[in-house]
Amino acid sequence: MKRLVALVPVAWLGLFFLVPFLVLLKISFSEPAIAQPPYLPLLDWADGILTIALNLGNYIFLTEDPLYLLSYLSSVKIAAISTVLTLLLGYPMAYVIARAPEHRRGLLLMLVILPFWTSFLLRVYAWIGLLKANGIVNNALLAVGVIDQPLVMLQTDFAVYLGIVYTYLPFMILPLYATLSKLDADLLDASADLGARPGTTFLTVTLPLSLPGVVAGSMLVFIPAVGEYIIPALLGGPGTLMIGSVLWNEFFLNRDWPVAAAVAIVMVLVLALPIALLRRVQAREGERP
Amino acid sequence: MSNPFIRIDGVTRTFGEVYAVDDVSLDIQQGELFCLLGGSGSGKSTLLRMLAGFERPTAGRIIIDGRDMTDVPPHARDVNMMFQSYALFPHMSVERNIAYGLHRMGMPKAQIATRVTDMLSLVQMEKLARRKPDQLSGGQRQRVALARALARRPKLLLLDEPLGALDRKLREETQLELKKIQSSLGITFIVVTHDQEEAMTLGDRLGVMNEGRIVQVGAPHEVYEFPQSRFVADFIGTVNLFEGTIAEDRDTDAVIASPEAGIDIRIPHAVTGTAGQPVAVALRPEKIVISRTLPDPYDNVLTGQVTDIVYSGNLSVFHVTLASGKRVRVSRTNRLRAESEGIGAGDAVQLGFTGQSAVVLAS
Ligand SMILES: Nc1ncnc2c1ncn2[C@@H]1O[C@H](COP(=O)(O)OP(=O)(O)O)[C@@H](O)[C@H]1O
Ligand SMILES: [Mg+2]
Numbered sequence: 001m002k003r004l005v006a007l008v009p010v011a012w013l014g015l016f017f018l019v020p021f022l023v024l025l026k027i028s029f030s031e032p033a034i035a036q037p038p039y040l041p042l043l044d045w046a047d048g049i050l051t052i053a054l055n056l057g058n059y060i061f062l063t064e065d066p067l068y069l070l071s072y073l074s075s076v077k078i079a080a081i082s083t084v085l086t087l088l089l090g091y092p093m094a095y096v097i098a099r100a101p102e103h104r105r106g107l108l109l110m111l112v113i114l115p116f117w118t119s120f121l122l123r124v125y126a127w128i129g130l131l132k133a134n135g136i137v138n139n140a141l142l143a144v145g146v147i148d149q150p151l152v153m154l155q156t157d158f159a160v161y162l163g164i165v166y167t168y169l170p171f172m173i174l175p176l177y178a179t180l181s182k183l184d185a186d187l188l189d190a191s192a193d194l195g196a197r198p199g200t201t202f203l204t205v206t207l208p209l210s211l212p213g214v215v216a217g218s219m220l221v222f223i224p225a226v227g228e229y230i231i232p233a234l235l236g237g238p239g240t241l242m243i244g245s246v247l248w249n250e251f252f253l254n255r256d257w258p259v260a261a262a263v264a265i266v267m268v269l270v271l272a273l274p275i276a277l278l279r280r281v282q283a284r285e286g287e288r289p
Numbered sequence: 290m291s292n293p294f295i296r297i298d299g300v301t302r303t304f305g306e307v308y309a310v311d312d313v314s315l316d317i318q319q320g321e322l323f324c325l326l327g328g329s330g331s332g333k334s335t336l337l338r339m340l341a342g343f344e345r346p347t348a349g350r351i352i353i354d355g356r357d358m359t360d361v362p363p364h365a366r367d368v369n370m371m372f373q374s375y376a377l378f379p380h381m382s383v384e385r386n387i388a389y390g391l392h393r394m395g396m397p398k399a400q401i402a403t404r405v406t407d408m409l410s411l412v413q414m415e416k417l418a419r420r421k422p423d424q425l426s427g428g429q430r431q432r433v434a435l436a437r438a439l440a441r442r443p444k445l446l447l448l449d450e451p452l453g454a455l456d457r458k459l460r461e462e463t464q465l466e467l468k469k470i471q472s473s474l475g476i477t478f479i480v481v482t483h484d485q486e487e488a489m490t491l492g493d494r495l496g497v498m499n500e501g502r503i504v505q506v507g508a509p510h511e512v513y514e515f516p517q518s519r520f521v522a523d524f525i526g527t528v529n530l531f532e533g534t535i536a537e538d539r540d541t542d543a544v545i546a547s548p549e550a551g552i553d554i555r556i557p558h559a560v561t562g563t564a565g566q567p568v569a570v571a572l573r574p575e576k577i578v579i580s581r582t583l584p585d586p587y588d589n590v591l592t593g594q595v596t597d598i599v600y601s602g603n604l605s606v607f608h609v610t611l612a613s614g615k616r617v618r619v620s621r622t623n624r625l626r627a628e629s630e631g632i633g634a635g636d637a638v639q640l641g642f643t644g645q646s647a648v649v650l651a652s
Contacts, residue, residue, distance in 0.1 A: 184374065184376065186372050186374050186376035189376065190377075190378070191378075191389070192363040193342075193343075193369055194389050194393055195364050195441070196389075204389075208380050
């Protein structure tokens with residue numbers, strides 16, 4: 001029975017991650033065609049001979065057009081900056097919730113999760129209403145007299161950062177809360193008792209012990225943010241370069257499925273490599289006495 | 290002595306409606322090993338946490354070494370605490386745990402290394418200096434926590450149930466060790482415990498707490514032999530309480546009429562109170578001699594029937610029911626392997642005691 005239960009996540013990952021990944025891998029090595037589906041088969045039975053037409057051209061193409069490299073770099077940059085901003089904003093919030101009286105924590109956590117009750121798309125659209133030239137924010141600032149020209153906020157990188165930080169904040173707060181609420185209050189008292197001021201205690205005790213939460217939260221924000229499509233599409237401008245939009249364009253505008261698949265495969269590798277490295281580092285830390 | 294080293298002056302701490310500590314005043318001398326003894330929830334930890342600075346008194350003052358510390362934050366106090374949970378930093382090795390407080394003092398590195406080595410040898414943990422806390426046994430963690438708390442050479446060390454997590458044998462060994470360390474370093478210790486035996490073994494003096502108040506302070510034998518209230522008599526050790534009234538009260542002796550005991554109990558000294566006042570006579574089980582027929586005369590002799598014998602190796606405890614229905618406990622060391630007199634359940638026995646070993650408590 002136990003084994004069966006353990007098989008569930010394996011089966012889940014196999015079905016919804018590995019199989020699609022292999023399908024994508026296959027497409028990425030095939031020849032584009034004007035057909036249905038729009039690529040040529042990889043394996044061909046011709047005259048009783050099995051030929052495998054492995055086409056590396058899609059990958060070579062990615063290196064030839066600087067658009068792809070720039071998009072990857074720009075996506076990673078935007079995701080990394082957003083992750084840092086989310087961490088800076090989420091850490092104090094998680095800390096306050098974890099230190100709040102126990103009967104109030106439920107309510108505070110509820111408030112963190114509350115935005116999930118409306119559709120993600122609606123919430124991003126709401127930001128358009130807030131940020132546009134005659135939107136709520138500009139109108140309020142104009143009315144107060146802080147500005148006399150509407151600020152250009154929509155269709156800028158600023159709006160993309162804002163959208164990503166806003167959307168992914170709960171994914172940062174929840175794992176941070178989980179580690180911070182497990183932090184033994186006696187440890188903080190012990191640190192103060194041994195002569196540490198509150199700031200020192202934070203740096204020497206709280207922060208190192210909440211590192212697993214920092215890593216988990218950052219992963220949960222960084223990984224989906226790299227591939228984010230909707231937020232840059234709705235809030236970003238023409239200059240906002242992200243791999244998600246490139247992918248979308250290849251699939252739906254160019255109908256070049258093999259190149260799109262290659263873009264996606266490279267994105268998975270771009271994400272998987274640092275994670276694998278991090279896990280190895282963590283495993284080694286765990287072994288160290 | 291002139292000024293006490295620690296003066297706790299009318300300290301109260303409330304949590305909402307709860308009086309965790311209720312108007313406690315207490316003086317503790319330099320170099321003393323003072324035990325705070327009380328049941329769970331009696332306010333021991335709260336009092337200790339106020340001395341460490343983690344809690345602010347709702348009212349009252351705390352003066353340590355002549356300085357009013359009531360509003361001084363914990364990091365600025367020359368006081369260290371050993372936590373009940375030990376509170377060792379899990380991400381630091383034994384060494385780094387011990388060095389933690391020294392770094393905070395801004396001590397030079399070389400000096401820290403020497404001090405850490407000293408502390409490790411004090412608690413005999415030299416070999417495990419590089420281990421992390423989760424690679425240590427309970428007893429080893431306890432030693433590290435002690436070493437860490439002592440490393441800064443505080444004026445005052447607070448220990449909250451320091452031996453609570455250890456098994457019995459280790460506890461007894463560690464009690465002696467703790468006492469040795471304390472007297473060799475000359476640091477004032479305040480030890481919280483709920484274990485009365487531990488408090489009596491460890492403490493130079495002890496303070497008994499109940500519902501946030503200190504109900505009696507004294508040397509262990511004073512508190513044991515001369516409890517001032519029913520609570521203390523009952524809480525420390527076991528006790529037989531005979532209800533009665535003062536029948537005669539003179540300058541040199543007194544008589545307490547106790548229908549429960551079935552006799553008039555003779556006390557060879559004056560008691561506080563007036564004739565007719567209800568009192569209780571407290572008598573420890575080991576102060577009573579049990580026999581079928583007592584070989585020697587006693588001031589007071591009760592008669593009853595043995596209903597139960599509880600054998601615990603070194604001791605046997607006899608439960609004797611008197612004519613009034615009152616049950617009395619009598620303990621006797623098993624000096625001989627084969628019991629010569631062989632008192633068994635159901636036997637009629639005589640219980641003898643001197644009035645000198647009884648305590649008269651006002652009701
Ligand atoms: N932080 C707190 N908040 C609310 N009540 C508390 C707090 N700390 C202690 N108390 C209450 O104060 C009383 C004394 O607690 P404590 O000092 O821990 O007792 P002890 O250490 O003797 O077991 C208890 O009733 C406890 O519930
Ligand atoms: Mg306690």
